Amino acid sequence: MSDALVNKEYQEFLEVAAARCRSEEELATVQKAFDFACEAHRDSALGSGEPYILHPLRVAMIAVSSVGLGYKSMCAALLHDIPEHTDYSVEDLRPLFGDKIAQLVEGLAQMRNILDSSPAPLSPEGSEEDQQAENFKRILLTMGDDVRVVLIKLADRLDNCRHLDAYPQVKADKVLAEVKGIFIPLSHRLGLYAVKSEMENIWLKYKQPESYHEIESRIDRDVAQRSRDIDEFIEPITSALEAMGLRFEIKKRIKTPYSIWHKMRTKHVSFEQIYDLYAVRIIFESDDRNPAAERKTAIDIYTTITAMYADKPNRLRNWIRQPKPNGYEALHCTVMSKAGIWVEVQIRSRRMDDIAEKGIAAHWAYKQDGYLSENDSQVDRWLEKVQEIITSGDIQSLDLLDMIQDEIATKAIVVFTPKGEQRDIPKDSTALDFAYSVHTDIGNQAIAAKVNMKLAPLSRKLRNGDQVEIITARRSAPKPEWLSFLQTRHARRRVLDYLRTAGEDQLRRGEEILRNREGASGQEIPIRISLFGNNRPGLMEEIEIALRQIDGIEDVVTCEI
Incomplete structure (x- = not known):
């Protein structure tokens, strides 16, 4: 039975690999890697009792089908556990498979060491968050050598997630913590939507099982009732697009359990109040x-659809004209069906869909084929920026993680520096948030801003396309009042770090500012602090830890200090 299962999965993989390989020689190398790994892992088994070779085989399948990687990455995925679980070393692989495949396997071994090690805490009482952030930073640093190492590791971790039941509880908890703190942010920033969504749902299933199963049950019931309505919504669109002579396909999509759970939690809405539960994706072919x-x-296509169905004007999203920072391009609109339900329509070309699903790997594949879009270098610029930030040493690991999490939590807008350089920042960011995104010193010394050549306060919320200049003064310093309008985790953390060293008086003023924000929710903030006790070190730590968790007034009212 075991041999039959391995053979079945290998044949499925081989079919996908053959379509991806560009020559018989490449496919032969992939087959050679499988044969080598199969023999090397012959006497090993997974926690489930299945043959060990199934894990690297599944990782290779994810690498090619979900991430879109090529034959060298497939080989590295098949061989990635060889150095740790067999008597062979990376040097044994080099003469058989070449330097590049050996380097990828070596990079994966180094990444395993990063995740298995316990880095020195960033503070005397470093938390698990500190360690995850440090691991995140070290993993990003490896992307400068070859980003495929990170992409293969994402495939590896996704397969781990799919088979969590076979792990001991301690190991499963470690995998889930790394998924939430490291791999979901990475997959988001690299544009791997499908990988990110699956990881999010698995995390929710294991960490919030009651919520997961309740939402899944609600989705199943709702879909059973609405399936015919969606089909009837699609029919006239199909006829109209065929009449236009387009080649296309239409897919139905349901919002994921994690997305629903997150929206219910952050927007304080019920399941019934989520109006974008359904989406229709139109993928058209573009020959030239x-x-x-x-x-x-x-x-x-958008014009045709909105001629049939009434649209919701404030839900139009044109990410073709201005793509997201992770390379995502599409045109989204939300329209009212004849059955009275809101349906989101996503319009993409085949190229856009490939990049949306396979992220950076598809981005580079189209680049190599000679296709250049206006967004072509955006992901490359981000990778270069990450390398520059990390190697400069002027940003802490938690700050780097905050910057990525800010991108996940909010939609992005584009603003420009006085020199015309483009910067992507979270929606609703203020001029001061922008200042801190440029450099901590610029934020700390900011006194005012110029937005579109006009003087503006640091609290000014920026809009898409604004040109922003920050005015600084050497003697200026962060003020507790800034906490009342800063929007991003990164900026708030930098201000809190400064206030923590500035003395007890400023911390007390910061507490007062946070109390004043309670008006947004109409609830009293239960802050219990003795500022005049003799426990200053403990007090400072309590304040810092609590304030780190604050995203908005909703977090304040649930935070016990």
Whole structure:
């Protein structure tokens, strides 16, 4: 039975690998890697009792089918556990498979060491968050060598998630903590939507099982009732697009349990109040891969759909004109069906869909094929920026993680520096948030801003396309009042770090500012602090830890200090 299972999964993998490989020689190398790994792991078994080779085989399948990697990455995925679980070393692989595949396997071994080690805490009483953030930083640093190492590791961790029941509880908890703190942010920033969504749902299933099963049950019941309505919604769209002579496919999508849970939790809405539960994705073919032609086709489809169904004007999202920082391009609109339900319509070309599903790997594949979009270098710039930030040493690990989490939690807008350089920042960011995104010193010394050449306060919320200049003064310093309008975790943490060293008086003023924010919720903030006790070190730590968790007034009212 075991041999039959291995053979079945190998044949499925081989079919996908053959379609991805560009020559018989590449496919032969992949087959050679499988044969080598199969023999090396012959006497090993997984925690489930299945043959060990199934794990690297499944990782390779994810690497090619979900991430879109090529033959060298497939080989590295098949061989990634060889150095740890067999008597072979990376040097044994080098003459058989070449330097590049050996380097990928070595990089994966180094990443395993990062995750298995316990880095020195960033503070005398370093938390698990500190350690996860430090691991996150060290993993990002490895991307400078070859980003494929990180992409293969994402495939590895996704397979771990799919088979968590076979792990001891301690190991499963460690995997889930790394998924939430490291791999979900990474998959988001690298544009791997499918991988990110699956990891999020698995995390919710194991960490919030009651919520997960309740939401899943609600989805099943709702879909059973609405399935015919969605089909009837799609029918006239299909006829109209066929009449336009387009080649296309239409997919139905249901919002994921994690997305629903997160929206219910952060927006304080019920399941019934989530109006974008359903989405229809239209993927059209574009022969000439011309950005202007793609944009025109997307707009034509949008015009056709909104002529049939009433649209919700404030829900139009044009990420073709201005793609997301992770490379995502699409045109979204929300329209009212004849059955009286809101349906989100996502319009993408085939290229856009590949990049949306497979992220950075698809981005580079199209780049190598000679296709250049206006967004072509955006992901490359982000990778370069990460390397520059980390190697400069002027940012702490937690700050780096905050910057990525800010991107996940909110939608992005684009603003420009006085020199015309583009910067992506979270929606609703203020001029001061922007200042801190440039450099801590600029934020700390900020006194005012110029937005579109006009003087503005640091609290000014920025809009898409604003040009921003920060005015600084050497003697200026962060003020507790800033906490009342800062929006991003990164900026708030930098201010709190400064206030923590500035003395007890400023911390007390910071507490007062946070109390004043209670008006947004109409609830009293239960802060219990003795500022005049003799426990100053403990007091400072309590304040810092509690304030780190604060995203808005909703967090304040649930935070016990």
